[in-house]
Amino acid sequence: MQEAILTARGLDLYYGENQALKKIDMEIPERRVTALIGPSGCGKSTFLKTLNRMNDLVPNVRIEGTVEYRGQNIYQPRLDVTWLRRHVGMVFQKPNPFPMSIYDNIAYGPRTHGIRGRKQLDEIVERSLRGAAIWEEVRDRLKKPALSLSGGQQQRICIARALAVEPDVLLMDEATSALDPISTSKIEDLIAELKKQYTIVIVTHNMQQAVRISDKCAFFLMGQLIEFGDTTQLFSMPQDKRTEEYITGRFG
Amino acid sequence: MKRILKGNGQNGLAPKTKGTRAAFETGMNLLFFLCGAVAVLFVLFISIYLIVSGLPAIREIGLAEFLFGDTWKSTGKEPQFGILPFILTSVYGTAGAIVVGVPIGFLTAVFLSKLAGPRVAAIIRTAVELLSGIPSVVYGLIGMTVLVPAIRTAFHLASGATLLAAIVVLAIMVLPYIISVSETALSAVPKEYEEASLALGATEIETYFRVSVPAASSGIAASVVLGVGRAIGEAMAVMMVAGNVANMPSLLQSVRFLTTAVASEMSYSSGLQRQALFSIALVLFLFIMLINAALAVLLKKGKKS
Numbered sequence: 001m002q003e004a005i006l007t008a009r010g011l012d013l014y015y016g017e018n019q020a021l022k023k024i025d026m027e028i029p030e031r032r033v034t035a036l037i038g039p040s041g042c043g044k045s046t047f048l049k050t051l052n053r054m055n056d057l058v059p060n061v062r063i064e065g066t067v068e069y070r071g072q073n074i075y076q077p078r079l080d081v082t083w084l085r086r087h088v089g090m091v092f093q094k095p096n097p098f099p100m101s102i103y104d105n106i107a108y109g110p111r112t113h114g115i116r117g118r119k120q121l122d123e124i125v126e127r128s129l130r131g132a133a134i135w136e137e138v139r140d141r142l143k144k145p146a147l148s149l150s151g152g153q154q155q156r157i158c159i160a161r162a163l164a165v166e167p168d169v170l171l172m173d174e175a176t177s178a179l180d181p182i183s184t185s186k187i188e189d190l191i192a193e194l195k196k197q198y199t200i201v202i203v204t205h206n207m208q209q210a211v212r213i214s215d216k217c218a219f220f221l222m223g224q225l226i227e228f229g230d231t232t233q234l235f236s237m238p239q240d241k242r243t244e245e246y247i248t249g250r251f252g
Numbered sequence: 253m254k255r256i257l258k259g260n261g262q263n264g265l266a267p268k269t270k271g272t273r274a275a276f277e278t279g280m281n282l283l284f285f286l287c288g289a290v291a292v293l294f295v296l297f298i299s300i301y302l303i304v305s306g307l308p309a310i311r312e313i314g315l316a317e318f319l320f321g322d323t324w325k326s327t328g329k330e331p332q333f334g335i336l337p338f339i340l341t342s343v344y345g346t347a348g349a350i351v352v353g354v355p356i357g358f359l360t361a362v363f364l365s366k367l368a369g370p371r372v373a374a375i376i377r378t379a380v381e382l383l384s385g386i387p388s389v390v391y392g393l394i395g396m397t398v399l400v401p402a403i404r405t406a407f408h409l410a411s412g413a414t415l416l417a418a419i420v421v422l423a424i425m426v427l428p429y430i431i432s433v434s435e436t437a438l439s440a441v442p443k444e445y446e447e448a449s450l451a452l453g454a455t456e457i458e459t460y461f462r463v464s465v466p467a468a469s470s471g472i473a474a475s476v477v478l479g480v481g482r483a484i485g486e487a488m489a490v491m492m493v494a495g496n497v498a499n500m501p502s503l504l505q506s507v508r509f510l511t512t513a514v515a516s517e518m519s520y521s522s523g524l525q526r527q528a529l530f531s532i533a534l535v536l537f538l539f540i541m542l543i544n545a546a547l548a549v550l551l552k553k554g555k556k557s
Binding site: 082096098162165 | 448451467
């Protein structure tokens with residue numbers, strides 16, 4: 001068993017009266033791709049957002065239990081959330097580059113964390129864009145607005161922007177669901193490349209995608225973690241009847 | 253559409269009504285059009301009237317003499333009609349109001365749209381709405397009875413009715429415009445931008461000032477221009493607190509604005525003096541047209557992005 005970088009223990013999450021996550025226990029291994037699957041509203045995106053506390057932004061949210069990142073409970077009251085998010089980055093469903101130039105998008109994170117030197121920023125921008133496999137496409141137009149790029153390119157800009165702060169973990173919330181098949185396959189290739197260096201947790205609606213890219217897979221249903229294991233195992237020999245029904249397309 | 257509403261002659265509706273209904277539709281269309289045309293006609297009429305009645309005095313006095321002359325003695329034996337003091341007073345007064353009002357209004361807008369809890373925001377918003385509903389004569393009155401004496405004491409002046417008093421009153425008067433327009437622009441910034449910034453480890457304040465505010469910049473600029481328009485066109489309140497003397501502007505002296513220059517002499521003016529007042533109104537009108545054009549450009553830019 002690979003060492004766990006993120007560990008959820010007895011995690012309950014409520015939106016007001018409504019319990020969205022029920023006693024989740026899960027260990028996410030380092031430098032692997034972990035896919036979260038399940039029907040809409042099953043809690044997989046909610047769970048993803050508990051890992052870098054983006055759920056803090058939702059009013060009336062209440063969380064019990066713990067999530068540990070490298071042994072530290074990220075829900076301890078004195079934790080610096082900006083520190084956490086710097087190490088556990090996120091890519092969203094809809095590409096959301098800032099309305100700024102490509103360069104400024106990538107440099108935003110490093111600048112926020114105090115890096116001002118022009119040369120150093122140039123290096124980070126190039127390294128991050130290369131890391132997100134988009135450097136060749138944009139190297140001549142770094143000063144152009146990021147919003148002038150295609151959707152698939154914008155999403156890779158967003159990945160580069162997340163890489164620029166040198167995170168440990170990259171959370172991807174259905175990061176390809178708004179993209180065309182060609183852009184999707186580019187990003188899947190990129191994920192295969194990124195897992196050499198980063199831990200990736202991806203929420204996906206697309207089971208083929210989960211099979212293609214993930215090492216571990218977790219099946220969520222109605223706020224519960226039904227099954228979690230090696231992707232090949234989970235898809236070939238699901239232990240739970242509900243998992244089997246879902247992956248064979250009987251519901252969801 | 254019209255055709256569907258008409259009887260077809262088979263269901264008992266008499267086809268006779270066709271003519272009256274069609275005429276009614278045409279008539280209503282015409283009425284709507286005329287109502288819409290009224291606004292256009294008034295603007296045209298006012299523009300033409302101001303130009304026609306404002307030009308003779310400028311022609312007689314000379315454009316340079318009129319705009320750049322620093323002495324206004326409309327009732328002297330040898331009358332002088334230089335409106336530079338009024339122009340500069342209006343410019344300085346407006347600039348002062350913007351310098352004081354914009355930071356307060358802008359920060360309030362950021363607070364309201366991003367930081368304030370719903371209850372606090374509701375209280376502040378209501379107060380801001382009330383502020384914009386207070387008639388300018390009330391601002392003038394309170395300025396006169398509270399602010400002017402306070403300035404006199406603070407600076408040991410003979411009279412506290414000064415440009416400074418006008419600036420303070422105007423700053424308060426432009427606040428609601430700056431707050432509400434800026435807040436609308438800030439609230440329209442897509443949440444996704446802010447989420448992306450927070451997910452990179454930026455704090456909320458960093459996010460608002462480095463992502464939300466730049467994204468709303470054209471709306472915020474529009475709020476400033478709107479404030480400028482409001483301040484430069486205000487007459488009643490500044491007349492009551494600025495002393496209304498045709499001095500070249502200075503912060504602690506009595507001054508007269510373009511608006512008050514027209515208002516204070518119109519009732520007893522005649523001849524060239526009266527014509528010159530129309531010329532002042534024309535100058536003011538051009539200022540405001542310019543500001544509106546700037547506003548239109550900014551809002552258009554905002555819509556595009």
